[in-house]
Amino acid sequence: MSSTTLAMRDSMTMLRRNLLHAKRYPNMTLSVAFIPIFMLLLFVYVFGGAIGKGLATGDYVNFVTPGILMMATMSGSVVVAVSVSVDKTEGIINRFRTMPISRASVMTGQVVGSVIQTMISVVLVTLVALLIGFRPAAGPLGWLGVIGLMLLVAFAITWISAAFGLIAKGAETASNIGLPFQFLPFLGNAIVTPESMPAGLRWFAEYQPFTPIIGTLRALLMGQPVGGQGLVAIAWCLAGAFAGYFWARSAFNRRADS
Amino acid sequence: MPTHAQPAIAVTGLRKSYGDKLVLDGIDLTVPAGTIFSLLGPNGAGKTTAVEILATLKKPDSGEAQVNGFDLARQSDEIRMSIGVTGQFAAVDGYLTGEENLLLMADLNHLSKQEGRRKAAELLERFDLVEAGKKVSTTYSGGMRRRLDLAMTLVGDPRVIFLDEPTTGLDPRSRHTMWQIIRQLVANGTTIFLTTQYLEEADELADRIAVLDHGRIVAEGTAEQLKRRIPGGHVSLRFADPRALRAGELALRAAGEVSADEDALTLQVPNDGSFRALRALIDRLDGAAVEVEELSVHTPDLDDVFFALTGHPHDSQKDALR
Ligand SMILES: Nc1ncnc2c1ncn2[C@@H]1O[C@H](COP(=O)(O)OP(=O)(O)OP(=O)(O)O)[C@@H](O)[C@H]1O
Ligand SMILES: [Mg+2]
Numbered sequence: 001m002s003s004t005t006l007a008m009r010d011s012m013t014m015l016r017r018n019l020l021h022a023k024r025y026p027n028m029t030l031s032v033a034f035i036p037i038f039m040l041l042l043f044v045y046v047f048g049g050a051i052g053k054g055l056a057t058g059d060y061v062n063f064v065t066p067g068i069l070m071m072a073t074m075s076g077s078v079v080v081a082v083s084v085s086v087d088k089t090e091g092i093i094n095r096f097r098t099m100p101i102s103r104a105s106v107m108t109g110q111v112v113g114s115v116i117q118t119m120i121s122v123v124l125v126t127l128v129a130l131l132i133g134f135r136p137a138a139g140p141l142g143w144l145g146v147i148g149l150m151l152l153v154a155f156a157i158t159w160i161s162a163a164f165g166l167i168a169k170g171a172e173t174a175s176n177i178g179l180p181f182q183f184l185p186f187l188g189n190a191i192v193t194p195e196s197m198p199a200g201l202r203w204f205a206e207y208q209p210f211t212p213i214i215g216t217l218r219a220l221l222m223g224q225p226v227g228g229q230g231l232v233a234i235a236w237c238l239a240g241a242f243a244g245y246f247w248a249r250s251a252f253n254r255r256a257d258s
Numbered sequence: 259m260p261t262h263a264q265p266a267i268a269v270t271g272l273r274k275s276y277g278d279k280l281v282l283d284g285i286d287l288t289v290p291a292g293t294i295f296s297l298l299g300p301n302g303a304g305k306t307t308a309v310e311i312l313a314t315l316k317k318p319d320s321g322e323a324q325v326n327g328f329d330l331a332r333q334s335d336e337i338r339m340s341i342g343v344t345g346q347f348a349a350v351d352g353y354l355t356g357e358e359n360l361l362l363m364a365d366l367n368h369l370s371k372q373e374g375r376r377k378a379a380e381l382l383e384r385f386d387l388v389e390a391g392k393k394v395s396t397t398y399s400g401g402m403r404r405r406l407d408l409a410m411t412l413v414g415d416p417r418v419i420f421l422d423e424p425t426t427g428l429d430p431r432s433r434h435t436m437w438q439i440i441r442q443l444v445a446n447g448t449t450i451f452l453t454t455q456y457l458e459e460a461d462e463l464a465d466r467i468a469v470l471d472h473g474r475i476v477a478e479g480t481a482e483q484l485k486r487r488i489p490g491g492h493v494s495l496r497f498a499d500p501r502a503l504r505a506g507e508l509a510l511r512a513a514g515e516v517s518a519d520e521d522a523l524t525l526q527v528p529n530d531g532s533f534r535a536l537r538a539l540i541d542r543l544d545g546a547a548v549e550v551e552e553l554s555v556h557t558p559d560l561d562d563v564f565f566a567l568t569g570h571p572h573d574s575q576k577d578a579l580r
Contacts, residue, residue, distance in 0.1 A: 006368070013365040021353045024394070095349035098313045099414070100339040101366050 007102035014109020033121030036072035067190025076118030077161035084165030085174035137223035159244025166251035209236035266449035272321035296464035305453035342416030363413035401432035509546035
């Protein structure tokens with residue numbers, strides 16, 4: 001077998017291991033979905049009346065759901081930081097390192113497993129949104145775009161989160177280190193349009209990565225033209241995914257060469 | 259199969275420091291294939307560091323090493339394919355059952371599904387983990403986890419196995435079980451590189467022993483050779499009072515050098531502990547009508563070796579289980 005086939009096979013093994021963990025301890029996946037669902041209900045039913053009026057963009061649930069989906073992706077990525085850092089303390093990564101397996105496979109398995117879990121929670125959030133009145137207007141192509149974009153975002157954030165998990169001292173730190181970033185979508189167009197913010201914040205909101213990403217997602221879901229922000233969104237995702245991947249890889253290898 | 263001409267492990271001039279702390283200060287070792295080699299040393303001697311370097315986990319600062327004939331610097335993948343490592347701290351997946359852990363190893367060793375299942379079942383049986391195999395390994399006792407850890411190492415049929423303190427923290431019974439397992443492995447031709455801080459363990463298992471102290475190998479040889487490097491055995495005699503002690507000293511001085519401890523009321527007399535030598539000693543004491551409270555025979559063990567070689571007592575001497 002070629003080394004690529006072996007690497008694929010090892011990654012699949014690692015993925016199976018990761019999904020076995022998730023199956024054995026489903027609480028993690030569920031709690032990850034619970035927070036965005038809670039946020040969704042909170043924003044639609046509690047704040048929605050007040051915020052929605054000021055936005056004049058139609059039904060508020062249609063506006064806020066893409067933002068909440070992004071938060072679900074963010075909170076899903078915490079899983080990988082925790083599982084990577086737990087592995088580190090368990091010493092199992094050291095065992096993997098002494099075996100003739102593709103080194104990247106350990107990380108790949110974790111990241112792909114975490115992305116799958118994230119997608120499950122994204123689907124759960126979408127279902128709840130549909131239940132409470134979310135009415136997307138996307139055609140088949142639009143949905144394809146939505147799925148593609150969500151996967152791309154999830155991979156980017158998950159690789160970055162995996163790197164956090166590798167550099168964190170322990171599982172606790174690993175889950176907290178990404179916490180500030182969880183709020184990043186709030187400082188953009190997840191909940192409200194940036195126009196309503198004070199000048200400095202508005203400037204930040206307009207240029208931070210989540211604004212074009214959420215904007216694109218919203219346009220795709222509502223069947224509106226995506227415009228230039230689509231390319232910006234994809235560029236941010238690719239940049240994030242590559243940066244996260246190489247950062248994680250170097251953090252992983254650095255431990256080997258100490 | 260390695261030939262006998264080719265050692266399983268050959269190390270020359272291995273050095274490693276962390277920052278300005280020198281941990282391994284030029285180590286030379288040769289381990290013939292199919293033998294047990296023990297690296298013996300107290301806490302912080304550098305045992306784990308040596309294992310981690312040979313197991314491709316860490317890079318040495320300088321020096322050369324071959325494992326199974328493969329060069330450490332250039333052929334780490336080949337080395338990984340031929341070794342198994344059970345580290346000082348159990349490296350099992352706590353979220354998986356014992357059986358799933360073994361199947362994971364089978365997959366990573368690229369065994370077929372069927373072969374993997376057969377191997378896992380066989381190892382669970384051999385390591386007395388059949389029942390526990392269905393349980394998540396976080397629920398295991400320390401001894402069970404160590405056994406599972408070693409079983410995982412064996413899935414890939416490694417030719418050389420590194421065991422870093424395999425029995426530390428085990429009760430005497432589990433320790434004997436582990437010793438038995440290790441002996442079986444060697445009987446099947448596997449080479450074992452074992453670290454331990456228990457002198458008794460090295461004595462029990464190893465064909466050759468290297469004593470590591472502060473990153474240097476201060477002695478190497480068989481247990482017998484090491485024991486021969488220190489003064490022979492002696493007999494310790496305890497007396498009821500100083501008068502009897504002096505009488506005993508007087509009676510035995512003619513036969514050789516005697517050292518007395520006035521406070522403990524004891525005499526130490528060189529003696530190899532054989533029946534004849536003991537009878538001669540007792541006859542001599544009887545002849546002088548000296549009353550002895552207690553007699554104990556002391557044959558040299560590796561604790562004496564350690565003390566003689568390093569000039570400081572072994573740290574675990576006090577708490578070693580015996
Ligand atoms: N990553 C590291 N960074 C700095 N110092 C280290 C590191 N790893 C080990 N050391 C130091 O190197 C020395 C040798 O450590 P090592 O773990 O090899 O000892 P050991 O013989 O295995 O001890 P023990 O019996 O306690 O397991 C110790 O003084 C330790 O503090
Ligand atoms: Mg150690």
